[in-house]
Amino acid sequence: MRVEILCTGDEILTGKTVNTNYSHMARRLVEVGLEPYWGTTVGDDRESLLLAFRQAGARADAVIVNGGLGPTVDDLSQEVAAEAAGVGLVLSEYWMTRMTESYARRGRVMPPNNKKQAMLPADCEFIDNPIGTACGFAVTIGKARFYFTPGVPREMRRMLDEQVIPRLLKQSGITGVTKLKRFHSFGVGESRADEMLSGIEAFKEGGGVKLGFQAHYPQLETKLAAHGNDEADLAARLAPVEAEIRKRLGNFIIAEDDQTIEGVILGKLREGGHTLAVAETFTGGHLAARIAPLVGAETIFKRGIIVRDPAATVSAETLRQESGASIALSVAVQLDEGADRPDFGATITVGIADAKGSVSRQARLIGGRDWVRVGAVELGLDCLRRHLLGLPVDERIDFERR
Amino acid sequence: MRVEILCTGDEILTGKTVNTNYSHMARRLVEVGLEPYWGTTVGDDRESLLLAFRQAGARADAVIVNGGLGPTVDDLSQEVAAEAAGVGLVLSEYWMTRMTESYARRGRVMPPNNKKQAMLPADCEFIDNPIGTACGFAVTIGKARFYFTPGVPREMRRMLDEQVIPRLLKQSGITGVTKLKRFHSFGVGESRADEMLSGIEAFKEGGGVKLGFQAHYPQLETKLAAHGNDEADLAARLAPVEAEIRKRLGNFIIAEDDQTIEGVILGKLREGGHTLAVAETFTGGHLAARIAPLVGAETIFKRGIIVRDPAATVSAETLRQESGASIALSVAVQLDEGADRPDFGATITVGIADAKGSVSRQARLIGGRDWVRVGAVELGLDCLRRHLLGLPVDERIDFERR
Numbered sequence: 001m002r003v004e005i006l007c008t009g010d011e012i013l014t015g016k017t018v019n020t021n022y023s024h025m026a027r028r029l030v031e032v033g034l035e036p037y038w039g040t041t042v043g044d045d046r047e048s049l050l051l052a053f054r055q056a057g058a059r060a061d062a063v064i065v066n067g068g069l070g071p072t073v074d075d076l077s078q079e080v081a082a083e084a085a086g087v088g089l090v091l092s093e094y095w096m097t098r099m100t101e102s103y104a105r106r107g108r109v110m111p112p113n114n115k116k117q118a119m120l121p122a123d124c125e126f127i128d129n130p131i132g133t134a135c136g137f138a139v140t141i142g143k144a145r146f147y148f149t150p151g152v153p154r155e156m157r158r159m160l161d162e163q164v165i166p167r168l169l170k171q172s173g174i175t176g177v178t179k180l181k182r183f184h185s186f187g188v189g190e191s192r193a194d195e196m197l198s199g200i201e202a203f204k205e206g207g208g209v210k211l212g213f214q215a216h217y218p219q220l221e222t223k224l225a226a227h228g229n230d231e232a233d234l235a236a237r238l239a240p241v242e243a244e245i246r247k248r249l250g251n252f253i254i255a256e257d258d259q260t261i262e263g264v265i266l267g268k269l270r271e272g273g274h275t276l277a278v279a280e281t282f283t284g285g286h287l288a289a290r291i292a293p294l295v296g297a298e299t300i301f302k303r304g305i306i307v308r309d310p311a312a313t314v315s316a317e318t319l320r321q322e323s324g325a326s327i328a329l330s331v332a333v334q335l336d337e338g339a340d341r342p343d344f345g346a347t348i349t350v351g352i353a354d355a356k357g358s359v360s361r362q363a364r365l366i367g368g369r370d371w372v373r374v375g376a377v378e379l380g381l382d383c384l385r386r387h388l389l390g391l392p393v394d395e396r397i398d399f400e401r402r
Numbered sequence: 403m404r405v406e407i408l409c410t411g412d413e414i415l416t417g418k419t420v421n422t423n424y425s426h427m428a429r430r431l432v433e434v435g436l437e438p439y440w441g442t443t444v445g446d447d448r449e450s451l452l453l454a455f456r457q458a459g460a461r462a463d464a465v466i467v468n469g470g471l472g473p474t475v476d477d478l479s480q481e482v483a484a485e486a487a488g489v490g491l492v493l494s495e496y497w498m499t500r501m502t503e504s505y506a507r508r509g510r511v512m513p514p515n516n517k518k519q520a521m522l523p524a525d526c527e528f529i530d531n532p533i534g535t536a537c538g539f540a541v542t543i544g545k546a547r548f549y550f551t552p553g554v555p556r557e558m559r560r561m562l563d564e565q566v567i568p569r570l571l572k573q574s575g576i577t578g579v580t581k582l583k584r585f586h587s588f589g590v591g592e593s594r595a596d597e598m599l600s601g602i603e604a605f606k607e608g609g610g611v612k613l614g615f616q617a618h619y620p621q622l623e624t625k626l627a628a629h630g631n632d633e634a635d636l637a638a639r640l641a642p643v644e645a646e647i648r649k650r651l652g653n654f655i656i657a658e659d660d661q662t663i664e665g666v667i668l669g670k671l672r673e674g675g676h677t678l679a680v681a682e683t684f685t686g687g688h689l690a691a692r693i694a695p696l697v698g699a700e701t702i703f704k705r706g707i708i709v710r711d712p713a714a715t716v717s718a719e720t721l722r723q724e725s726g727a728s729i730a731l732s733v734a735v736q737l738d739e740g741a742d743r744p745d746f747g748a749t750i751t752v753g754i755a756d757a758k759g760s761v762s763r764q765a766r767l768i769g770g771r772d773w774v775r776v777g778a779v780e781l782g783l784d785c786l787r788r789h790l791l792g793l794p795v796d797e798r799i800d801f802e803r804r
Contacts (some may be wrong), residue, residue: 292684293684294686
């Protein structure tokens with residue numbers, strides 16, 4: 001089935017806003033087994049919108065339209081959709097009541113121009129927006145079914161998952177249920193992860209699980225898009241694959257699904273009744289900034305120290321004594337000489353001290369100043385995670401040169 | 403003139419990569435006085451590309467195509483461009499030689515599949531790529547002139563500015579020269595900045611300078627897209643507008659063009675022979691991270707201290723004595739009670755101590771934990787900038803509640 005994503009709005013068209021709504025929608029489609037076929041961007045312009053709707057209606061089987069459902073005069077999606085579908089606009093009494101009640105609950109009176117948001121193409125299919133005043137709807141234009149969603153990311157994301165994707169799956173004939181399982185890893189590049197996971201049966205044609213990667217250096221996200229006849233079938237298909245991935249990626253997995261490495265670290269520190277101190281150099285606060293501002297870190301994060309002069313660097317042992325924290329982490333970075341360049345690198349020395357003693361690890365990273373800084377922060381966090389979980393802190397990672 | 407931007411590639415189509423090439427190209431067009439008319443995204447698929455080229459050629463006057471010029475089999479732009487233009491592919495001996503020489507200079511032999519990158523549509527206009535192996539070219543398809551650019555952002559950006567935009571301006575009949583002047587401010591929202599700059603003659607129709615804003619909270623970028631008959635005319639038009647903007651936005655201007663607030667601060671510290679120490683709480687390292695990692699900060703940034711327990715907070719005076727730095731900055735954040743929410747806020751206390759004494763400033767910011775953290779960092783930096791420049795540190799900003 002050919003699915004097109006049609007984004008509207010001058011802010012997107014002129015590049016003032018980067019179109020992250022598009023990439024989110026496209027990723028979600030892929031994750032549930034649908035294939036984005038085409039993307040279109042047009043401004044808040046009646047003529048362009050009409051042409052875009054007609055061309056998409058001739059090209060695709062389904063079109064998700066994003067934006068243009070607001071209360072102002074430059075929001076044209078309902079009007080142009082009605083024109084393209086060859087129908088008039090009709091007031092949805094239901095949506096007027098819902099909007100009026102929503103304003104009333106917050107002790108406010110609905111402004112008159114919000115009525116525009118309840119004017120929908122005649123005979124359209126209503127699509128609920130549980131968290132905003134821009135409801136969605138579906139109409140047929142040409143040979144395609146069009147699904148209209150608001151431009152506000154939070155509202156679009158929820159409506160996409162709860163309302164639009166189920167309709168697209170039904171339209172495409174895909175039955176059953178889907179789930180996206182995610183593993184976050186550090187220290188393995190995309191091509192090696194692909195090798196490490198090769199030969200798993202479920203990833204083969206018809207196995208019901210599609211493997212995908214998303215690199216956010218220095219982390220890698222491994223995504224399993226699973227499909228089953230029902231929840232039980234889905235769970236039965238996914239469980240052995242998840243187990244196999246945990247086995248193969250092993251210690252490199254830093255978190256799963258919505259977890260983060262910093263959340264895992266904070267959880268382990270809390271569990272062990274620990275407090276933490278951090279010393280850093282070239283990373284200049286970026287390391288502490290991953291943990292200190294977190295909810296719950298108030299009582300755990302005791303102290304962070306930043307120095308740029310290598311002579312003033314504090315060891316983990318000294319920091320632990322001076323700060324009174326039960327665990328101390330130090331990340332020292334010895335930068336190469338000279339100007340920034342693609343092979344500019346540094347030697348990273350990570351030290352961890354606790355009541356039982358101390359451990360340390362060295363690694364050389366290259367790739368320019370920014371790359372090295374980002375890598376050093378993650379290496380420091382990962383050593384701390386490994387130490388807290390009783391895993392080896394000096395396992396070789398793909399990004400280091402030895 | 404209708405300019406379309408046509409982005410190709412599966413990574414963009416499926417949302418794996420966010421399409422920042424599109425937003426960059428669209429912004430640059432607006433900045434030189436051209437108007438993006440349409441955006442299209444298709445994958446590495448022969449049939450889709452051919453349809454996209456034909457539809458764009460029927461719709462637009464000029465089309466910038468991005469991507470698909472690489473050496474691998476899924477790079478199809480030259481082939482499909484030739485098909486759509488009704489011509490064959492011809493080897494560019496010139497580009498073959500350039501590529502071969504470029505490899506030779508780095509002591510390498512050009513892989514055979516790079517030859518594909520020198521196969522261009524017959525009779526096309528060659529567009530130089532001074533920093534890569536994917537050259538550009540221009541052909542006519544339908545009623546539009548198509549300009550092909552590589553997907554590598556660094557190469558696309560340079561070719562867009564040096565090669566494509568001059569051709570587009572010529573095609574559109576816009577003569578003369580253009581310049582983009584940028585002012586970065588902190589403390590003024592977009593709508594108030596718009597008010598503060600109202601009535602400036604040059605911004606009126608035919609005045610030759612177009613005003614635009616780009617908000618990157620908490621900073622605001624004010625952009626002047628200027629157009630003149632020649633460099634002298636351009637300078638004469640721009641100079642009084644620049645002076646007027648500096649007067650009206652005044653102390654709120656933190657930097658101009660490629661400058662950053664942290665760069666300005668580091669420059670003033672160096673100029674005054676100063677060293678710096680920073681103490682922070684809830685910002686957790688984000689403040690130090692703006693200055694400490696900079697080139698040149700090694701000898702200036704003496705020490706950063708992070709504590710989350712309000713009782714352990716260090717004052718600027720104490721920090722200055724303990725660190726031995728000549729200037730100390732402290733940013734303490736007293737967060738509201740309870741869970742994160744849209745009106746969650748904090749009271750920010752900024753202190754600065756130097757040899758002459760100390761100054762302080764308080765402000766209440768709201769907008770949720772992340773918003774408050776980002777605002778507190780910028781407020782701290784801006785107070786330090788103001789102090790170093792001899793400006794009042796307690797000027798009211800738009801984001802604070804009193």
